[in-house]
Amino acid sequence: MSGLVLENVVAGYRGRPVLHGVSLSVPARGSLTVVGPNGSGKSTLMKTVVGLVQPQKGRVLLEGEDVTRLDAPGRARRGLGHVPQEANVFRSLSVSENLKVAFEFIPARSGATFASRLEAVLALFPEIRPKLKVAAGHLSGGQRQMVAMAAALMPEPSVLALDEPSAGLSPKNAELLFAAIARIASTGVTLLMIEQNTRLGLAVAARGLVLVAGQVKAEAPATDLLSDGLMQSLYLGGH
Numbered sequence: 001m002s003g004l005v006l007e008n009v010v011a012g013y014r015g016r017p018v019l020h021g022v023s024l025s026v027p028a029r030g031s032l033t034v035v036g037p038n039g040s041g042k043s044t045l046m047k048t049v050v051g052l053v054q055p056q057k058g059r060v061l062l063e064g065e066d067v068t069r070l071d072a073p074g075r076a077r078r079g080l081g082h083v084p085q086e087a088n089v090f091r092s093l094s095v096s097e098n099l100k101v102a103f104e105f106i107p108a109r110s111g112a113t114f115a116s117r118l119e120a121v122l123a124l125f126p127e128i129r130p131k132l133k134v135a136a137g138h139l140s141g142g143q144r145q146m147v148a149m150a151a152a153l154m155p156e157p158s159v160l161a162l163d164e165p166s167a168g169l170s171p172k173n174a175e176l177l178f179a180a181i182a183r184i185a186s187t188g189v190t191l192l193m194i195e196q197n198t199r200l201g202l203a204v205a206a207r208g209l210v211l212v213a214g215q216v217k218a219e220a221p222a223t224d225l226l227s228d229g230l231m232q233s234l235y236l237g238g239h
């Protein structure tokens with residue numbers, strides 16, 4: 001199957017599992033948001049997907065290829081884009097320099113030029129077009145997240161993994177960012193997202209997954225999880 005698949009992944013730190021046999025799949029052009037309480041293993045799951053944590057058991061498949069033993073750069077070159085939660089831009093470089101570095105680090109597999117990729121990402125993030133010459137460190141938190149996403153999209157990844165995109169943002173900026181994420185999803189990139197803000201995170205994804213204590217508690221259409229009062233109150237801090 002194309003897209004992204006995890007099969008029975010057991011992973012953790014220093015031999016102690018945090019994820020106890022997690023399976024998930026995001027079909028090509030699909031989107032999945034992982035939600036769950038603090039400490040449930042969401043970040044560990046993301047690190048396992050992108051190649052920063054090696055699973056003790058199980059497999060990670062990218063576009064049908066087993067990438068379990070590949071490191072993070074190897075997965076990036078095969079089309080996996082990643083926006084980490086923190087330190088995701090070069091603050092002293094301008095926005096356009098950030099985009100250039102991202103493109104040169106991982107060239108587009110399609111052979112697309114820098115200029116054409118730049119136009120494509122600026123169409124998704126019109127907010128950053130007037131900021132191209134500004135140092136990324138001088139932007140607002142929301143704008144910086146947009147630059148980080150734009151940089152991840154420069155190589156035209158087939159799968160984009162977003163770690164807590166709304167972390168640290170005001171409610172207003174989080175709304176703006178999620179509007180941009182909805183535009184990204186509509187381009188057909190396969191999207192895996194981890195998000196603390198259950199409402200925003202589930203609203204932009206086709207499906208949602210609830211991770212509790214390193215295990216999959218539920219996997220369902222995102223709208224079903226959003227309207228499931230019991231799930232919300234038990235696991236997601238909803239009311």
Ligand SMILES: Nc1ncnc2c1ncn2[C@@H]1O[C@H](COP(=O)(O)OP(=O)(O)O)[C@@H](O)[C@H]1O
Nearest residue numbers: 013014018036037038039040041042043044045
């Ligand atoms: N680098 C690490 N070394 C050891 N334990 C860790 C490390 N990172 C996370 N953990 C532990 O793994 C568990 C899950 O953490 P994490 O994946 O960050 O959950 P979440 O992102 O859902 O809050 C926690 O018990 C946490 O203490």
Ligand SMILES: [Mg+2]
Nearest residue numbers: 039042043044
């Ligand atoms: Mg986390």
